[in-house]
């Protein structure tokens with residue numbers, strides 16, 4: 431960067447008008463989704479998803495136009511800034527140049543609104559009235575609540591009961607934006623009533639909440655189901671962020687040597703790195719490193735086998751080829767609720783298998799230490815999820831100090847932590863603990879993988 435510019439901000443006119451679809455650029459085709467009943471290749475279940483999403487999921491066009499109405503809404507907070515972390519660099523005494531792309535400026539506080547708006551748009555276009563979805567700590571539910579509010583759609587959110595009781599603020603946010611939110615298991619679905627009959631005190635789980643939302647959407651003609659990560663089209667919607675980052679870096683005459691992000695289902699980070707991985711696939715940037723960071727307590731990519739597994743706990747969702755800890759695996763209660771998924775986006779898994787991206791796992795306490803250092807230098811209090819990425823950014827910057835190399839590091843800062851202050855409180859009062867990798871539980875869960883006969887061409 432010339433002089434001491436701190437922010438690189440694109441104008442509205444420079445905002446991308448298309449999303450980037452990596453599928454046609456993959457050197458080997460992505461394995462298909464398999465139907466949970468027949469075990470044969472399938473599309474996204476049509477009664478559950480908008481046609482617009484069906485068209486995108488396995489699309490072969492490199493650039494897919496962002497509908498004008500979606501672009502107009504994006505402009506409420508996009509383009510999001512890239513900020514040079516001078517103060518963190520100084521604190522670390524590193525020759526590395528650290529940049530972060532900040533998605534916390536969205537009204538929902540994270541990247542999730544990028545796909546929520548797109549999904550609500552395509553639902554509205556099909557003439558439906560209502561969406562049903564699940565949420566853990568409420569990040570996805572609140573983003574979709576706003577997405578639906580923009581298009582005048584109703585939303586029913588099944589929120590995991592322990593979070594519903596312990597973390598009221600995101601529920602209130604959902605209700606403020608007009609969504610109806612119930613604790614899951616609820617009395618509103620067959621599966622919810624069944625679980626409550628067996629165990630009235632069930633704390634709920636993301637798997638149960640997914641099953642309730644899917645049952646709700648299957649049962650009503652006017653309702654679609656919505657998912658906030660993992661599937662190809664959600665990653666596609668998030669590429670608006672990576673395309674902006676690439677353009678902004680070009681403006682600053684910079685290109686990253688290392689890109690770092692956290693992965694739960696993989697959407698925020700893939701949205702950032704996919705436009706860059708294209709350069710690596712094409713051989714233009716062979717040395718670019720792309721580091722996916724996951725929690726040591728739920729390490730699907732670093733510890734799981736690359737195999738076929740259900741997307742959900744109940745085995746109702748399609749089967750995908752991915753690194754997985756087993757669909758019945760329930761990870762320890764780390765604060766990064768968004769990183770507790772048993773599997774990973776098939777696109778990220780495929781790129782990892784082909785050697786284009788790498789993965790690291792980190793423990794919880796050290797991620798909060800990194801997040802607090804970031805907050806005290808750069809000001810922003812990050813969400814617990816991107817704290818995982820910040821840990822690795824700091825480690826890479828310190829490695830540069832050792833070697834004297836002045837590498838350029840780009841961090842995907844997916845959201846702020848204003849609703850996660852109880853977690854910071856635990857860290858600051860010394861109560862936060864690490865969880866060991868639950869090897870026995872994973873081993874058990876891996877005995878429940880589906881038997882798949884499908885053979886890839």
Ligand SMILES: *Cc1c(COP(=O)(O)O)cnc(C)c1O
Pocket residue numbers: 540541542569570658659660692693694695696697698699768769813815816844845846
């Ligand atoms: C949900 C969430 C994540 C994890 O989801 P991905 O699909 O992997 O991006 C990461 N960061 C924030 C702030 C989130 O809300």
